[in-house]
Amino acid sequence: MTDTFCGHIVIAGRPNVGKSTLLNHFIGTHLAATAAKPQTTRNRILGVLTDENYQFVFVDTPGIHAGGKRLINRILNKTAVSSLPDADVVLFVVEAGNWREEDELVLQHLKNSDLAVILVPNKIDLLKRNQDLLPFIKKIEKKYNFSEIIPCSAFDKQAVEYLLERLKPYLPAAPFEFSPDDLTDRNMRFLSAEMVREQLINALEQELPYALAVEIERYEETDSRILINAVIYVERAGQKKIVIGKQGAVLKKVGTEARKRIARLAGQPVHLELWVKVKSGWQDNSRLLQQFGLDDTGRTTK
Numbered sequence: 001m002t003d004t005f006c007g008h009i010v011i012a013g014r015p016n017v018g019k020s021t022l023l024n025h026f027i028g029t030h031l032a033a034t035a036a037k038p039q040t041t042r043n044r045i046l047g048v049l050t051d052e053n054y055q056f057v058f059v060d061t062p063g064i065h066a067g068g069k070r071l072i073n074r075i076l077n078k079t080a081v082s083s084l085p086d087a088d089v090v091l092f093v094v095e096a097g098n099w100r101e102e103d104e105l106v107l108q109h110l111k112n113s114d115l116a117v118i119l120v121p122n123k124i125d126l127l128k129r130n131q132d133l134l135p136f137i138k139k140i141e142k143k144y145n146f147s148e149i150i151p152c153s154a155f156d157k158q159a160v161e162y163l164l165e166r167l168k169p170y171l172p173a174a175p176f177e178f179s180p181d182d183l184t185d186r187n188m189r190f191l192s193a194e195m196v197r198e199q200l201i202n203a204l205e206q207e208l209p210y211a212l213a214v215e216i217e218r219y220e221e222t223d224s225r226i227l228i229n230a231v232i233y234v235e236r237a238g239q240k241k242i243v244i245g246k247q248g249a250v251l252k253k254v255g256t257e258a259r260k261r262i263a264r265l266a267g268q269p270v271h272l273e274l275w276v277k278v279k280s281g282w283q284d285n286s287r288l289l290q291q292f293g294l295d296d297t298g299r300t301t302k
């Protein structure tokens with residue numbers, strides 16, 4: 001007999017609904033990259049929260065999407081869908097009041113998997129009128145036998161705590177999978193690359209973020225600080241100019257912000273150097289995708 005409870009909560013949904021933001025608020029740390037543009041998350045990332053005898057293992061996934069024709073799109077979808085069978089419960093995150101075709105696509109995958117699914121209409125703070133929530137839920141609840149429907153705003157501490165409480169019954173009696181101090185399965189190398197990519201997405205115009213990949217070439221811990229060299233890969237020479245910005249202004253801003261975030265995560269000062277290189281067609285090149293931590297089996301490689 002064990003007196004601990006531990007389970008996997010897979011956070012799934014179309015891009016940009018707030019999955020990674022929810023993960024970060026569940027664990028109380030800015031671990032996963034978030035941005036106001038779709039397809040920010042590219043890998044499966046675990047976020048671990050241990051609360052007395054409960055261990056929640058949250059699984060953040062890329063947004064399931066339609067339309068993208070490149071190899072990277074297939075990999076992102078595969079990574080998300082292949083995470084589902086591991087779930088003790090799925091949080092199906094949607095945007096309150098804004099049901100789209102891609103939500104329907106996610107639902108199809110959930111129907112195929114026959115899992116316990118909690119529907120989470122997120123971003124309720126953005127609803128123009130509170131009374132719009134109920135008709136939205138009424139429309140969606142018929143589509144699947146949802147275990148529960150729990151609307152929330154990822155920025156609302158009370159709502160997030162309430163969700164956590166409601167998740168407890170789904171965690172099976174089991175030994176802890178991680179040490180109670182662990183926050184994630186990912187190492188600082190991976191998280192550093194994500195923090196750089198996040199700042200790039202925030203700094204750049206709509207289309208460019210898709211063309212970016214970040215690789216950590218050097219990660220070295222010295223007595224006084226961590227030394228990191230990161231390479232930003234773009235697809236075309238013109239994009240390199242944009243990433244660098246006038247007199248290096250964009251790159252400088254990205255570097256400053258990313259360095260702060262990495263230092264906060266590592267709890268140590270960081271020296272970060274950024275380089276930009278062109279690798280055309282990397283989004284369709286399985287060798288390069290693998291090099292950047294993505295592979296076409298949907299497995300995460302870094």
Ligand SMILES: Nc1nc2c(ncn2[C@@H]2O[C@H](COP(=O)(O)OP(=O)(O)OP(=O)(O)O)[C@@H](O)[C@H]2O)c(=O)[nH]1
Nearest residue numbers: 015016017018019020021034035039040041063154
């Ligand atoms: N107003 C509001 N914005 C939110 C909420 N949750 C997330 N956001 C914002 O929505 C945007 C997308 O959030 P992400 O967490 O990156 O979304 P995601 O579902 O992980 O997106 P992908 O990784 O692209 O699939 C960000 O700008 C967030 O700040 C919320 O409850 N309310």
Ligand SMILES: [Mg+2]
Nearest residue numbers: 019020040041
């Ligand atoms: Mg995300």
